[in-house]
Amino acid sequence: MIQIRNIEIADIENYWQLRLQALKTSPEAFSASYEESILLSKEEVEQRHKNKTDNFILGAFTQDGHLIGMTGFLREQKIKLKHKGTIWGVYVASEYRGNGIAKALLTEVLNRGRVLDGLNQINLSVVSTNRAAAELYRSLGFETYGFEKNALVVDDREYDEEYMVYTYVKEQEVQG
Template identity: 35%
Template sequence: MNTGIATVRLAGPDDVDAFKHIRLEALRLEPAAFASRVQDWEALPDEEWQRRVTSGAVFIAFREDEPVGLMGLLREQSAKSRHRATIVMVYVRASERGAGTAKALLDALTRYARQEGILQLELTVSVENPAAQRFYAREGFAEIGRLPAGLIHEGREIDEVMMAKRVGP
């Protein structure tokens, strides 16, 4: 059991290796949880990894120097919807679950979102992940709908729960 909460920071250009490490770990260990496939990310050139870590907001949780969690934020680009952003790439290593790492990531992401003028956070979570649904509900997210067959993993259709939370005025 880990003691203390992992350190979370907004990733920058120097964090590409940590980002690549934890993102590929997430896709390998929890393939049904993500829309992306590990093979697609493994094939990315270094320049694309660099772009992905710096073009949006990517938060990485570290225990000492080891990346142990990840959470990204994609802001809507349209003038009428720039007040909204979607939480993506959420992953916390199994050994960190229940230790406050997911909350630390979400808190850092939420502070950042508010500073950027984002008023609403949105996400989707697999119906097969009730622990994540409970976590988001505890953190103030409300279910706003369901996306039938939001993902197809190994030929199996998996519904997704759509959730949102107001974080601004």
């Protein structure tokens, strides 16, 4: 049984170790780099941590409290952009993949977003070579709206990114 909940300050050390693992083992999947991130102090990591309804990091925890997966959500704060949010940093430790953990994390973000007043869409990006992740996002209702050529360069290799959006259906649209 996996528990999905917010990463708390008490979880920061475990979260940061999993984040660094993600950046090191899957560098093409993240815009942040291991080399830059490893230089951050614990205090800097804690300062970046928010636990609000519209800015949070979720963790997937085993029954014994071991953190095995994570994702972040950030809602735009500017007036003209508040209708959008972004999912970032989706990662599940390799030995736990294929068990629906990423789907559970993403479903929780989508459910939380559904009750945020005025939030109409959630965006994310996925490196084009990660077909399994893109298919997972599609299965949850995300649609592709664009591609960026050479969005990332890792070890002199260029990676394209696919941009996807999840759009909340309004009640009046369903009834009409």
